[in-house]
Amino acid sequence: MENSRRTFLASISMLAAYSAFPINAFNFGLSKKLRVVLVGTGIRGTSFWGKRLVDEYSDILEFVGLSDINPGRLKYGKEYIGTNCPTFIDFDKMLVETKPDLVIVTTMDSTHHEFIIKGLEFGCDVLTEKPLTTNENKAQAILDAERKSNKNLIVGFNYRWSPYNTKIKEIIASGAIGKITSVDFHWYLNTYHGASYFRRWHGIKDKGGSLWVHKSTHHFDLLNWWLDSDPEQVFAYGSLEYYGSNGAFRGDNCRTCEYKTSCDYFYDITKNKRLMDLYVANEKHDGYIRDNCLFRKEIDIYDKMSAQIKYANNVTVNYSLTTYSPFEGWRIAFNGTEGRIEASLDIPYDKKVSINQAEMHAKEMEQNTLEEANSESIIVHKLWNDFDTVEVPFEKGGHGGGDKRLHDKIFKTPNTEDPYERAAGIRDGVMSAIIGIAARKSIESGDPIKIKDLTDIKPMPNRNK
Known part of the structure; x- marks a missing residue:
């Protein structure tokens, strides 16, 4: 023992x-x-x-x-x-x-x-x-x-531990495309997953800090880890144009709403026993409604977000988050002095397949099971040469397999050396959240925000030196 x-x-x-x-x-x-x-x-x-x-x-x-x-x-x-x-x-x-x-x-x-x-x-x-x-x-x-x-x-950052994201880190660290100069990163939340944030407490800025913080902190942590550098300055745009008061009608919650037969976003929580037992049965204690209306007027976060991030190593990143996409997935491209890396997941037309977005969301939110999904590709372009395709075994559920691997590292194989340095501590937590905080402040002020002005952690060009 x-x-x-x-x-x-x-x-x-x-x-x-x-x-x-x-x-x-x-x-x-x-x-x-x-x-x-x-x-x-x-x-x-x-x-x-x-x-x-x-x-x-x-x-x-x-x-x-x-x-x-x-x-x-x-x-x-x-x-x-x-x-x-x-x-x-x-x-x-x-x-x-x-x-x-x-x-x-x-x-x-x-x-x-x-x-x-x-x-x-x-x-x-x-x-x-x-x-x-x-x-x-x-x-x-x-x-x-x-x-x-x-x-x-x-x-508890888990996205770092997915095999696909780890392979991106490995390719970058190998110097395959030389020095990274810029990144384009775009994340798409579908009308199941994206909508769910506006249904919950996350739709209130004072509770979740907006999706710049609650959701995008995952993405910003990946960027910081992939680039091995700290953010230096952030300039952002954002607005609430789709959910909240933009809706034509609204109700107290989906269960009692008079528009449930005509609202495209009707969500029947009664079909999920776990959520009924955990949340609905206990509303009387604190008033928290799990199937709240997406169009209630108290929603004050952004549903359209775009930012430019300058890193201390002079890499520039163009980032966007869409919350009402027809599909759920993401794309990223790294431009380097010797080539380009392109990666993406779950873009339906890339593989010419039809994906049930409701089932996909359910799988991704599943906490304890993993499902093998063959492999996904990463494209590595070299200047003056044809591109190479890197195939990576991929899993659905548990954040691309990251959840299980994070736990296993903590509890089963803690002494195994990790060349990818996926363990995350307080500095990682601050530097990922602070990008979203800076983006929010930039939207509110209309000015670029310097990261060094927000906490006493000063950005470093190379985090390992």
């Missing part, structure tokens, strides 16, 4: 920020399982950071507490995760009574900082879902708290 636990602790040290931490940085001096608490018993918390840990890693860890502001979700979460640990409405009380080693934070984005800081101050290491936080002041407070605590913060 002790060897298993030491293995787990060593794995967390590999997920710390850029500073090198000794293997014993997480040595709590205990001979028992790692004591874990989780705050936020929503869909991601109860599944990926809850049930899956119990199912796969109970030999080295145990949940000693769960916390949520909603007592109904808390009760359901305990049953779904499969733990006998006590539950708490009061997070502070949970820390005092359970004395955990590790705090996992999966609450609403705007509250991440509160629980991260409390966990660090209490003397715990903290693992948080992305995004790290939603504004620059909260980011700085987290940075300050980690430095004072002598503890560490892990950010």
Whole structure:
């Protein structure tokens, strides 16, 4: 048991920020399982950071507490995760009574900082879902708290761990197209996945920081990791032109809406027992509606977004996010001094196939299963030569296979050297969220935003030097 636990602790040290931490940085001096608490018993918390840990890693860890502001979700979460640990409405009380080693934070984005800081101050290491936080002041407070605590913060970035994204990193690092000079990156959310954000609390800027932060932090982290550099300046455009008050009609929620037979976006949550048990059954406790109207007037985030990002190594990136595309997928192109890399996933007409977008969304949101999907291509162009096609085995579900691999690295193979440096810590969390924060501020001010003005982390041309 002790060897298993030491293995787990060593794995967390590999997920710390850029500073090198000794293997014993997480040595709590205990001979028992790692004591874990989780705050936020929503869909991601109860599944990926809850049930899956119990199912796969109970030999080295145990949940000693769960916390949520909603007592109904808390009760359901305990049953779904499969733990006998006590539950708490009061997070502070949970820390005092359970004395955990590790705090996992999966609450609403705007509250991440509160629980991260409390966990660090209490003397715990903290693992948080992305995004790290939603504004620059909260980011700085987290940075300050980690430095004072002598503890560490892990950010759960999973896209880095997908085989396809890892292969892109490998090709870039090999120097196949020379020095990268510019990037075009475009992400398309379909009318199932994209709409779902506006149906939930993510549609309110004060809660999710807008999709610039909640969703795009994934994409910005990939860029930072692929380019091995920090963002230096951001200029952005964005507006709300499709969802929210732009709709011709609206209702209280989809279940009771008088327009359910005529609205293209009608969503029947009653067909999903898990969501009914987790959310609908517990609306009475906090008023949170999971199948809210996409066209309610309180929505204030952007549904059309475009940004130009200048990196400290002089790479320029053109980025866009579309939230009402007919299909879900993405394209990226890296231009270099010796060629060009083109990569894309799930663009239906690229392979001349018909994809059921509703089923695709369900697969991608599935937390625990993977489905083999043959392979996907990456095109590598060399100046003065024909292009080469690199085939990469690909998986559907769990963020392209990244979810499972992230957990396996933490819990099963922590001591295996990772040449791609996929582990993400506090600096990664700040530098990914801060691009979206800067984009939001640029739209509001009409000016380019310098990253160095937002926190005390200064952009570096090469993050490994």
